[in-house]
Amino acid sequence: MAGVDVVPEAMVVEHDGLRCLEQRGDGACVALDPVTKLCTIYENRPRVCREFDRGGELCVQVLERMARRAAMV
Numbered sequence: 001m002a003g004v005d006v007v008p009e010a011m012v013v014e015h016d017g018l019r020c021l022e023q024r025g026d027g028a029c030v031a032l033d034p035v036t037k038l039c040t041i042y043e044n045r046p047r048v049c050r051e052f053d054r055g056g057e058l059c060v061q062v063l064e065r066m067a068r069r070a071a072m073v
């Protein structure tokens with residue numbers, strides 16, 4: 001069906017009524033292979049992932065926040 005994300009149900013959790021991909025303890029998406037760093041559901045990744053502007057403003061903000069968080073550990 002157009003417009004509906006089809007991801008494995010086992011990877012989905014619900015937060016405040018929103019369905020989201022589960023995260024690992026380090027905050028990484030459960031669909032991200034920790035060894036290869038590749039998306040394991042790439043062909044069926046959700047729309048938000050398809051539309052995310054890699055290297056865009058939001059991407060840079062997230063990377064900076066992650067770097068700050070890692071520096072505090």
Ligand code: SF4
Binds near residue numbers: 021041
């Ligand atoms: S592209 Fe989306 S589904 Fe795939 S690993 Fe990244 S965040 Fe997860």
